[in-house]
Amino acid sequence: xxxxxxxxxxxxxxxxxxxxxxxxxxxxxxxxxxxxxxxxxxxxxxxxxxxxxxxxxxxxxxxxxxxxxxxxxxxxxxxxxxxxxxxxxxxxxxxxxxxxxxxxxxxxxxxxxxxxxxxxxxxxxxxxxxxxxxxxxxxxxxxxxxxxxxxxxxxxxxxxxxxxxxxxxxxxxxxxxxxxxxxxxxxxxxxxxxxxxxxxxxxxxxxxxxxxxxxxxxxxx
Numbered sequence: 001x002x003x004x005x006x007x008x009x010x011x012x013x014x015x016x017x018x019x020x021x022x023x024x025x026x027x028x029x030x031x032x033x034x035x036x037x038x039x040x041x042x043x044x045x046x047x048x049x050x051x052x053x054x055x056x057x058x059x060x061x062x063x064x065x066x067x068x069x070x071x072x073x074x075x076x077x078x079x080x081x082x083x084x085x086x087x088x089x090x091x092x093x094x095x096x097x098x099x100x101x102x103x104x105x106x107x108x109x110x111x112x113x114x115x116x117x118x119x120x121x122x123x124x125x126x127x128x129x130x131x132x133x134x135x136x137x138x139x140x141x142x143x144x145x146x147x148x149x150x151x152x153x154x155x156x157x158x159x160x161x162x163x164x165x166x167x168x169x170x171x172x173x174x175x176x177x178x179x180x181x182x183x184x185x186x187x188x189x190x191x192x193x194x195x196x197x198x199x200x201x202x203x204x205x206x207x208x209x210x211x212x213x214x215x216x217x218x219x220x221x
Contacts, residue, residue, distance in 0.1 A: 027052075032082055039148070041085040043078060053081045055148045057090045062148040087150050091115055094144040096203035098124070101196050102160045110160065112195060112203055113147075114210060119183075120154060121162035121195060162193055166214050173220045174211065176204050183207065 032041040039061075044052040051068045054061050068074035093113045100112035100121050110123040151163045164185055173184045181204040182196040197203050211219050 030078075032085060034086065037086055038089050039085055041081060043081060045074065051077055053077075055085060055088050055090065059090060060146045062090065062146055064148075084148075084150055084153060087152055088148045089150075090146055091149045092144045093120070093147045093149070094206070095142040096206050097197035097201040099198045099201060100203070102162070103194050103196065106160060108160070112197060114144075114206065115149065117166055118151075119162070119164040119166075119195075120149075120151075121160075121164075122154060123158045123160050162195070164193055166211075169215060169218060171218050171220065172211060172215055174204060174207055175221070 027044045027046050029042060029044040032043070039055045039057050042054040042056060044054075045068065046052070049068050051066050051074060053064045053066070055064075066077050068077055093115045095111060096114050097112040099109045101107070101109060102121070108123060110121050113120040113122065154161050154163055164187075168188050169185055170188045171186045175182055175184075176199055179199055180196055181199045181201075182194065185193040185195075187193070208221065
């Protein structure tokens, strides 16, 4: 189901009316819903060219903001958002580390996220890696928050991204050192994953607390 929305924005940035015949709306929008989807998609396009994508469910929502510099860009962003909405699941996640790499030869940092049923590693970039080396790494536990989880998009974004489901883990080895800690995982299908991060980040302690009751004897420390 696709329905048009026209509204004015209030001082807090939220719409002052869900829909109606406003003479000069600040935003034009579209609401997209489909049977079987876990989220509803609301898209706003501002006159300034900024596009807002809201993935909403009964438990909350996540917001993304992109610049639509042309009609072609807007069309592409909208198509991608609709495609993602069919796959996205809103779930709570906790950031464990910002300096996560996939081995000693991987110099580009990524974020390591703890989800209820899996670990997710998402590659960042060169500038983030430089910033982390200068002291921008995670030094204290990060409170969890709601994210739009799309495992297919995570894996497609870069070859070093990881999705590690706990129920598919055959064995995991969690280790720590003075400067670097890590997790080596062997999956039931024979796949192996290696994750490393700075020991100053709280990932090892948080993973121990989470993985020990989930993996039991499959976790080696």
